[in-house]
Amino acid sequence: MGCSVSQEAASDSNSNSMHPASVVPQPADPPPAYSKQPQSKLNAESVANQHSDNDACSSASPVTSSPSPSPLRAATAGRSRFGPPIPVSVLTDSYKASHFKMYPDAQLMVAYGEFRAPYGKDPEDSRFVFYGLRYIIENFVAVQWTEEDVEMADKFYSTHNAGFQPYPFPKDLFLRFVRENNGYFPCRIEALPEGTVANVHVPVYQIFAEKHYSRLITFLETILTQVWYPSTVATLSRRTRALIEDAFDATAEDDQRWQIDFKLHDFGMRGCCSMEQSVLGGTAHLLNFKGSDTMSACYYAQFHLNGGKPVASSIPATEHSVMTSWPNERLAMENMIENFGGDGRVMAIVADSYDYNNLLTKVLPAVADKHKKKGGMMVLRPDSGDPVECIISALKAGEANFPTKKNSKGYKVIEGLAAIQGDGINYDIVRQILAAVKAAGYSAENVAFGLGSGLLQKLNRDTMSFATKLSYIIYADGKSREVMKRPKTESGKISLPGILKVRRDGGKLWVEPRQPDEKHDPTTNELKVVYDHGPVAGAFTDSFDAIKERIAAQWHATPKQHDPISVGMKERIARWIKEFDVTYEQMMKQIDEDAHKAKQESTPSTAM
Numbered sequence: 001m002g003c004s005v006s007q008e009a010a011s012d013s014n015s016n017s018m019h020p021a022s023v024v025p026q027p028a029d030p031p032p033a034y035s036k037q038p039q040s041k042l043n044a045e046s047v048a049n050q051h052s053d054n055d056a057c058s059s060a061s062p063v064t065s066s067p068s069p070s071p072l073r074a075a076t077a078g079r080s081r082f083g084p085p086i087p088v089s090v091l092t093d094s095y096k097a098s099h100f101k102m103y104p105d106a107q108l109m110v111a112y113g114e115f116r117a118p119y120g121k122d123p124e125d126s127r128f129v130f131y132g133l134r135y136i137i138e139n140f141v142a143v144q145w146t147e148e149d150v151e152m153a154d155k156f157y158s159t160h161n162a163g164f165q166p167y168p169f170p171k172d173l174f175l176r177f178v179r180e181n182n183g184y185f186p187c188r189i190e191a192l193p194e195g196t197v198a199n200v201h202v203p204v205y206q207i208f209a210e211k212h213y214s215r216l217i218t219f220l221e222t223i224l225t226q227v228w229y230p231s232t233v234a235t236l237s238r239r240t241r242a243l244i245e246d247a248f249d250a251t252a253e254d255d256q257r258w259q260i261d262f263k264l265h266d267f268g269m270r271g272c273c274s275m276e277q278s279v280l281g282g283t284a285h286l287l288n289f290k291g292s293d294t295m296s297a298c299y300y301a302q303f304h305l306n307g308g309k310p311v312a313s314s315i316p317a318t319e320h321s322v323m324t325s326w327p328n329e330r331l332a333m334e335n336m337i338e339n340f341g342g343d344g345r346v347m348a349i350v351a352d353s354y355d356y357n358n359l360l361t362k363v364l365p366a367v368a369d370k371h372k373k374k375g376g377m378m379v380l381r382p383d384s385g386d387p388v389e390c391i392i393s394a395l396k397a398g399e400a401n402f403p404t405k406k407n408s409k410g411y412k413v414i415e416g417l418a419a420i421q422g423d424g425i426n427y428d429i430v431r432q433i434l435a436a437v438k439a440a441g442y443s444a445e446n447v448a449f450g451l452g453s454g455l456l457q458k459l460n461r462d463t464m465s466f467a468t469k470l471s472y473i474i475y476a477d478g479k480s481r482e483v484m485k486r487p488k489t490e491s492g493k494i495s496l497p498g499i500l501k502v503r504r505d506g507g508k509l510w511v512e513p514r515q516p517d518e519k520h521d522p523t524t525n526e527l528k529v530v531y532d533h534g535p536v537a538g539a540f541t542d543s544f545d546a547i548k549e550r551i552a553a554q555w556h557a558t559p560k561q562h563d564p565i566s567v568g569m570k571e572r573i574a575r576w577i578k579e580f581d582v583t584y585e586q587m588m589k590q591i592d593e594d595a596h597k598a599k600q601e602s603t604p605s606t607a608m
Contacts, residue, residue, distance in 0.1 A: 088145055089153035089174060092222040094160065097169040100215040105476035108210045108516075109217035110499050112203040113224060116492060117465035119235050120427075125560040126199045128464060129238050129551055130192050131284055132230030133205065133530065134540045137189070140223050142535040144183030150174045173216060184534040185220065186213040190520065190527035192502065194540065195287065195547035197554035198509045199562040200464070203500050204231075206527055207468075214473075221468045228466035229277070232459050233284035238555055240264055240427055240451070241288045247434040247444035251411040256445055263448045264430075265314070266292035267422050268456030281456040286312050287548050291448075294456075306544035316340045317348035317381070324353050333367045341374035348379040348420060356382055356390065360397035368401040372416060379448070383423045388436045394419035395442050411443040422450025426458070469495035472516070480516060484576050496569065497576045502526040503566075507557030510566045
């Protein structure tokens with residue numbers, strides 16, 4: 001899964017994206033092998049033989065026959081091809097394995113996951129993009145465990161406790177569902193559709209575990225929580241797109257808005273801690289843009305999520321090693337013009353191998369005529385220095401050496417030359433550069449951005465404060481209790497009590513209370529069943545393009561600020577707090593009385 005590392009991605013060999021329409025490859029008919037999305041083989045017979053339980057939390061039909069393996073799944077089910085073969089029985093935090101002995105006996109337990117804070121704690125925009133659960137479900141949840149998995153876990157746990165002693169883990173429960181449930185983990189998961197845009201505190205998934213398996217309610221929390229990573233990348237990428245869209249609204253012709261798709265390029269693959277992170281983060285970015293050098297994500301999105309239809313492209317571009325391999329930069333630039341110039345073609349040149357200012361004022365004028373004669377678009381990429389100053393200097397050099405005109409909005413557009421900033425870029429620097437470009441009288445058409453570590457690495461679970469919490473329990477004796485976390489020291493970490501549902505009202509999503517005996521209704525509840533004691537037919541059928549369209553539509557329809565907690569939910573919370581305060585006070589009083597009694601009993605009496 002994706003992880004967060006504070007690592008600067010070197011940008012020497014990053015390429016850049018400034019695509020005219022003629023350069024963007026048009027989708028061809030996909031090859032037969034990719035004419036359809038690779039889905040589990042679902043048919044009427046397999047659906048008819050599905051698990052069913054007539055209880056409050058079971059209404060969808062899981063597929064109990066073994067699904068055909070994902071293209072990114074190794075030969076052994078449940079193992080990602082991006083790492084060593086680790087049994088799914090240990091893909092969680094250590095303490096999760098011991099929780100089966102800590103939870104009370106229950107008939108049912110329910111938990112849910114949510115983002116508790118806006119991206120970067122932004123006080124003005126609480127929207128987020130939910131994406132990436134499909135990958136987790138298909139590769140780590142909807143896979144069959146084997147007795148071998150459990151036995152290998154047994155060997156591991158036998159020395160995992162402090163002092164290399166045996167660590168408690170639910171071996172008997174694991175073996176039981178391997179035999180009873182065809183190896184599938186015994187829970188039900190509801191989730192928002194991939195690409196849903198919502199405001200923080202809207203639950204993104206809800207987990208149900210029942211009967212003897214209720215003690216495993218949060219065993220999958222660790223792997224499910226990792227959806228924070230692709231969702232956070234998708235949110236950052238979409239927020240950055242909003243900046244660029246605003247700049248185009250102010251400074252570019254309407255017929256040039258197609259360029260926005262290529263204005264933020266993914267440079268982050270080399271800074272990733274694994275190939276899997278590059279796929280998850282890279283595809284999250286591609287939900288908002290079409291430019292990327294992270295080919296692992298481009299390939300995965302095209303052939304495994306979009307039926308073979310292309311989703312991303314890049315352009316030929318130099319790195320410092322290329323530039324310095326030539327006796328001088330002029331020869332290197334002339335070689336690029338000769339090989340990659342031409343009408344409708346785009347190429348990028350890193351411009352600071354020796355002296356950025358010298359290249360702009362001396363070398364560029366020396367090759368300008370050759371480039372104008374050849375045609376096409378040359379994109380200059382500074383890779384050091386102040387990002388804002390570097391871009392403005394490049395545009396001024398372009399204006400001095402290439403034809404420049406003003407568009408109908410009064411902003412200058414340079415013909416044949418543009419600039420891309422990929423060094424030291426983040427959301428705030430993009431904002432600063434766009435403001436400076438506008439202030440200097442240039443259209444946003446003239447500039448693009450490359451995000452590397454700022455896109456795929458410089459974020460973590462706390463960026464939007466993701467958490468999973470228990471919310472409801474029916475004890476073994478039939479008594480039920482809504483569960484809520486309410487730390488006195490940090491109100492931002494409170495959780496929601498009870499079983500939940502999410503209702504859509506136009507661009508707004510509302511979190512509403514759901515009654516224990518209320519059946520799941522997919523027509524009114526945005527939380528859809530994606531796993532139910534095994535894979536669910538039709539859980540993930542949307543193409544990558546369809547998810548992109550959903551995000552584009554919902555981002556603009558969703559208000560920047562919205563409290564999604566419904567009146568009914570607020571009433572449930574208020575009732576819970578009132579009842580809990582009474583019982584909590586009674587408990588504290590009893591503790592004080594017990595302590596006082598114990599003290600009296602331990603104090604020897606004084607004889608007269």
